[in-house]
Structure formats: structure tokens, C-alpha cells
Amino acid sequence: MLVVGTTNMAWVIVLVSGVLEVVFSVTLKLSDSFTRPWPTVVSVSSAILSVWLMSLTLKVLPIGTAYAVWAGMGAAGTAMVGMVVFHEPASWARLVCISLVVLGIVGLQLQGAD
Template sequence: MAWLLVIAAALLEIVWALALDRSDGFTRPGPAAVGVIAAALSFVLLAFALRVLPVGTAYAVWIGLGALGVALAGILILGESASAARLVCLFLILIGVVGLRLLEG
């Protein structure tokens, strides 16, 4: 259950990062509010997961999945670069996240 909370928190991290990008420096209240609320919920879910999981592992997975998701959204939705080097680095993040999860049990 704790791992599901970390995954949900990471998904919310993706939401808040994209919403804050759309908020144009907090000048657009709708996306800014979505970003702030999603960030708060992400922190809360992570905090609940930390009741069971070690902080180093849970935090690394949370950040890794969030970063991976935001980068992929940038490529797929926002038209950012999808160079081979960038994709390899994102794959390495994924391998690290999976490794941490498998090693933690």
C-alpha cells in the first residue's frame, strides 16, 4: 500500500509541475491553484508512505518518477527535445527507480 501512495504522490508531482508551468509565474490563478493543491496532496501522500518506507528510498522513487513523468510529458505534450541522449538518461532514471523498489522489497 505504501508503494501505491508513493506512485500516487509522484503522479501528483507531475500534475503540479505541469500546472505551475501553465500558471505563467503564478499570473494565471487556475493553473496556479491546481499546482499548489496537487503539490500539497503529493506531500501528504508521501508523508503517509513514509510511515512504512525508509525516507531515502521513498523520496528517491518519488522524485525519480516525478522527474521522469515531467520529462516525458515535456517530450510528448510540450514538444521538448527527444534526443537519444536524453531518452537514455530518462531510461537510466527508470532503471534506478525500479532497482530501488526491488531492493527495498
């Protein structure tokens, strides 16, 4: 059983969980509506692992901040992968909006636990 003892360890786990959210989203697309077995297995597994890891951090971190960082990482990371890997539009407006999400995550991190 993984034990989250310190705030720093909890934030590391949130980061790992956020990366797993990106893996989940990308492999969800690659699963072709769950018709391709391996991307489906990776997608479902990464989603479950991401949520489980996130749940562990909530024993130590404030839920509002932790969830915002987790969801923001997933959203911004998935948008970036979409632009690079799937050749989705990378307009200035999209890049500015993604930057605002990232700035919000950094701002929440700088505020610390309230």
C-alpha cells in the same frame, strides 16, 4: 484520516504521489509564473497533496528509497510530458538518461526495505 497500514499500500500511495508531482510540475508551467488562476490552484493543490501523501508513507517505508522513487517519478514523468506535450527535444541522450532514472527506480524497488 488516511492510514497506511501495509508496505504495498504505502507503495501505491507513493505512486499516486509521484503522479501528483508530475501534475504539479506541468501546471506550474501552465500557471505562467502564478498569473493564471486555475493552473495556479491546481499546481499548489497538487504539490500540497503530493507532499502530504508522501509524508504518510514514511511511517512504513524507508525514507531514502521512498524519496528516490517519488522524486524519480516526478522527474522522469515531467520530462516525458515536456517532450510530448510541450515539444521539448527528445534526443537519444535525453531518452537514455530518463531510462536510467527509471531503471534506478526499479532497482530500488527490487532491493526492498533495508
